[in-house]
Amino acid sequence: MKTTYREAMRSALQEALQQDERVFLMGEDVGRYGGCYAVSKGLQEEFGEERIRDTPLSESAFVGAGIGAALGGMRPIVEVMTVNFSLLCLDQIVNNAATLRHMSGGQFSVPVVLRMTTGAGRQLAAQHSHSLECWYAHVPGLRVIAPGTLEDMRGMLRLALEDPDPVIIFEHNALYNREGELAEDSSITDIRRAAVRRNGSDVSLICYGGNLHKTLDAAEQLAEGGIDAEVVDLRSLRPLDDETILASVRKTHRAVLIDEGWRSGSLAGEIGMRIAEQAFYDLDAPLARVCSAEVPIPYAAHLEHAALPQVDTIVEKVREVMGQNV
Amino acid sequence: MSEFRLPSLGADMKDATLREWFVEPGDTVTKGDSIAAVETDKGIIDIEVFESGTVKEILVQPDEKVPVGTVLATIRSGGKTQGHAEPRKAGVSEDKQAPPEDMPRALNIQPPPGGERKRISPAARKRARELSVDPENIVGTGPGGAVTLEDVASSAGPAAPTGTVAGTAEKQAEAAASSMRRAIAAAVVRSNREIPHYYLSTSIDLTPALTWLEQQNAERPLPLRLVYAILLLKAVAGALQKVPEMNGFFMDDAAQVKDDVHVGVAISLRSGGLLVPTLRDVHRKNPDELMAEFSDLVNRARSGHLRGSELQDATITVTSLGEQGVDTVFPIIYPPQLAIVGFGSIVERVRPVNRAPQVRRVINASLAADHRASDGHRGALFLAEIDRLLQEPERL
Numbered sequence: 001m002k003t004t005y006r007e008a009m010r011s012a013l014q015e016a017l018q019q020d021e022r023v024f025l026m027g028e029d030v031g032r033y034g035g036c037y038a039v040s041k042g043l044q045e046e047f048g049e050e051r052i053r054d055t056p057l058s059e060s061a062f063v064g065a066g067i068g069a070a071l072g073g074m075r076p077i078v079e080v081m082t083v084n085f086s087l088l089c090l091d092q093i094v095n096n097a098a099t100l101r102h103m104s105g106g107q108f109s110v111p112v113v114l115r116m117t118t119g120a121g122r123q124l125a126a127q128h129s130h131s132l133e134c135w136y137a138h139v140p141g142l143r144v145i146a147p148g149t150l151e152d153m154r155g156m157l158r159l160a161l162e163d164p165d166p167v168i169i170f171e172h173n174a175l176y177n178r179e180g181e182l183a184e185d186s187s188i189t190d191i192r193r194a195a196v197r198r199n200g201s202d203v204s205l206i207c208y209g210g211n212l213h214k215t216l217d218a219a220e221q222l223a224e225g226g227i228d229a230e231v232v233d234l235r236s237l238r239p240l241d242d243e244t245i246l247a248s249v250r251k252t253h254r255a256v257l258i259d260e261g262w263r264s265g266s267l268a269g270e271i272g273m274r275i276a277e278q279a280f281y282d283l284d285a286p287l288a289r290v291c292s293a294e295v296p297i298p299y300a301a302h303l304e305h306a307a308l309p310q311v312d313t314i315v316e317k318v319r320e321v322m323g324q325n326v
Numbered sequence: 327m328s329e330f331r332l333p334s335l336g337a338d339m340k341d342a343t344l345r346e347w348f349v350e351p352g353d354t355v356t357k358g359d360s361i362a363a364v365e366t367d368k369g370i371i372d373i374e375v376f377e378s379g380t381v382k383e384i385l386v387q388p389d390e391k392v393p394v395g396t397v398l399a400t401i402r403s404g405g406k407t408q409g410h411a412e413p414r415k416a417g418v419s420e421d422k423q424a425p426p427e428d429m430p431r432a433l434n435i436q437p438p439p440g441g442e443r444k445r446i447s448p449a450a451r452k453r454a455r456e457l458s459v460d461p462e463n464i465v466g467t468g469p470g471g472a473v474t475l476e477d478v479a480s481s482a483g484p485a486a487p488t489g490t491v492a493g494t495a496e497k498q499a500e501a502a503a504s505s506m507r508r509a510i511a512a513a514v515v516r517s518n519r520e521i522p523h524y525y526l527s528t529s530i531d532l533t534p535a536l537t538w539l540e541q542q543n544a545e546r547p548l549p550l551r552l553v554y555a556i557l558l559l560k561a562v563a564g565a566l567q568k569v570p571e572m573n574g575f576f577m578d579d580a581a582q583v584k585d586d587v588h589v590g591v592a593i594s595l596r597s598g599g600l601l602v603p604t605l606r607d608v609h610r611k612n613p614d615e616l617m618a619e620f621s622d623l624v625n626r627a628r629s630g631h632l633r634g635s636e637l638q639d640a641t642i643t644v645t646s647l648g649e650q651g652v653d654t655v656f657p658i659i660y661p662p663q664l665a666i667v668g669f670g671s672i673v674e675r676v677r678p679v680n681r682a683p684q685v686r687r688v689i690n691a692s693l694a695a696d697h698r699a700s701d702g703h704r705g706a707l708f709l710a711e712i713d714r715l716l717q718e719p720e721r722l
Contacts, residue, residue, distance in 0.1 A: 253447075253449050280448050281448045281449060281452050282449050283448050283449055284447040284448075284449040284450060284468070284474045284475045284476075285447060285468055285469055285472070285474065286469060320469060321469060322469075323469045323474065
């Protein structure tokens with residue numbers, strides 16, 4: 001079936017709301033306006049104001065309310081407009097949602113699902129464009145996932161709702177309009193294991209979410225130049241699936257990490273370290289990464305483009321690692 | 327920084343010839359790693375490093391013969407520098423961590439400036455070692471001119487890898503065999519020249535011990551089954567508690583009797599020759615522990631992977647030629663030890679039991695002891711005690 005990432009998420013929300021009356025959606029402008037990215041358009045007409053709730057502009061209040069509802073037996077889906085705004089409710093997420101199972105000695109679980117848009121590329125400027133996934137991937141008690149394919153956009157929400165603990169889904173805003181063929185088989189989605197999206201023998205390109213397609217495109221270009229790249233889609237940013245990552249690196253002996261976060265303290269840094277710790281003697285080239293420039297993401301289109309990982313910068317970095325002079 | 331010195335691998339070892347380094351400057355070593363092979367008059371032995379760190383400098387090259395205690399290499403320990411050997415920059419305080427040039431180099435992709443360590447990828451270095459190829463001599467085509475896996479493979483050539491390995495292994499095996507023969511020769515010549523042996527022998531009824539063993543093994547899974555040699559070793563260690571003057575060394579014109587029983591176990595190699603690795607503290611270990619250590623030692627002795635420390639410190643030797651079908655062994659003491667115990671084959675003999683003839687399984691135990699340290703009377707007591715202990719196998 002031909003569809004977009006936006007529609008895939010909307011139909012996932014629809015299905016969840018239909019199948020479980022404990023599920024409800026809340027967030028800023030998710031109801032009457034249909035969501036800032038139009039993901040929930042039409043859902044309030046279908047499910048009513050009780051279940052598709054517009055909230056005041058207070059992330060701390062409505063994320064806290066979601067955590068409370070989850071503790072009370074509901075299955076809330078809370079939309080935070082972008083990860084940038086989630087800093088206002090960092091306290092609720094890190095100090096409450098992530099800790100309560102531990103602090104109650106396992107008596108309470110917080111089955112809340114937080115959806116956040118992340119990433120740049122749509123000229124939304126520095127307060128709406130950052131990729132802060134790794135801040136959350138740092139925190140024990142959270143599961144952090146990022147769909148990169150249509151199937152994962154359609155299927156991850158169901159799996160996240162089944163999880164008894166808080167799950168954060170990062171949806172890259174550049175994906176929503178993307179169109180593609182959605183496979184019928186919903187069982188191919190997994191929020192625990194990384195997936196090899198392209199098999200290759202020369203180098204492992206490790207990426208997730210909004211950069212998956214850029215990386216796959218880069219792999220195609222590299223193939224024309226005789227470099228056979230493998231593409232690993234992390235899917236889960238916390239916990240990381242070391243097994244799949246290492247199996248790929250042990251096969252190809254090289255790794256380039258693609259991460260839209262800033263380089264310093266990035267998820268790419270963590271993954272690189274795990275490879276160094278566990279597969280050092282399998283490496284045939286220095287590890288390398290393609291991250292965002294360490295600047296607030298610019299508004300101007302050409303500067304924004306220059307600040308982000310792009311197909312050509314991925315290709316260039318891979319050639320460098322392969323010892324091809326560029 | 328520490329010094330890696332040629333250790334004494336036996337009370338009588340004076341020097342050794344360095345045969346091979348398994349590491350090179352810059353390699354990281356962990357306490358317990360075998361990092362070099364030396365040839366002593368006991369054969370080629372891997373020697374261990376007793377500190378973790380990085381190999382700084384190799385000071386003795388292969389085929390150099392050096393006395394015990396010689397510094398073979400320097401090891402930079404755990405990232406810190408100490409002492410005076412490290413040049414320091416002005417302004418760096420003495421208690422600071424390693425200066426910047428000692429830190430692992432950032433993996434920036436630049437050609438290495440002159441004098442820097444050659445760039446060889448970790449995987450390529452590992453593969454080169456497996457192929458016995460020196461990666462230093464390979465032209466690198468990887469990033470920054472680094473030697474890659476592919477460079478190692480193509481430099482080894484399509485047929486070379488197996489050929490090289492086989493050739494080297496064969497040569498090494500030959501060298502090891504001839505050096506081992508020389509080592510045995512040196513030890514036995516010294517023994518017969520210096521040690522006035524006396525010999526005693528007695529035949530021991532092993533039926534109770536073997537019956538007990540068979541019952542034990544019937545209840546055990548295959549990997550946990552005991553061999554009868556373990557009972558013999560326990561009996562020897564037990565008898566030494568009663569007659570300690572068989573246990574120790576004769577050095578500087580005097581017997582040095584030891585409390586701890588470390589038994590050298592003579593293991594014949596299929597390729598010829600023999601090795602005598604040490605089972606430590608036999609008197610303190612139960613048969614199961616001994617069995618596990620014994621099979622490990624035998625396996626590694628036969629595959630040539632004993633550590634230097636495992637060939638040291640034996641206070642007595644036991645040799646068993648049971649499989650060869652001989653009745654009695656007349657062994658030669660392994661200097662500077664005080665005694666050696668030999669066991670022949672187990673044979674069926676008609677023996678009187680309670681005044682009636684019975685077919686019993688019997689083994690001949692023999693003792694060769696240093697007459698300077700003990701007399702035949704004590705030797706006889708020692709063998710009698712071994713006999714007595716073997717009649718109560720469950721207590722061993």
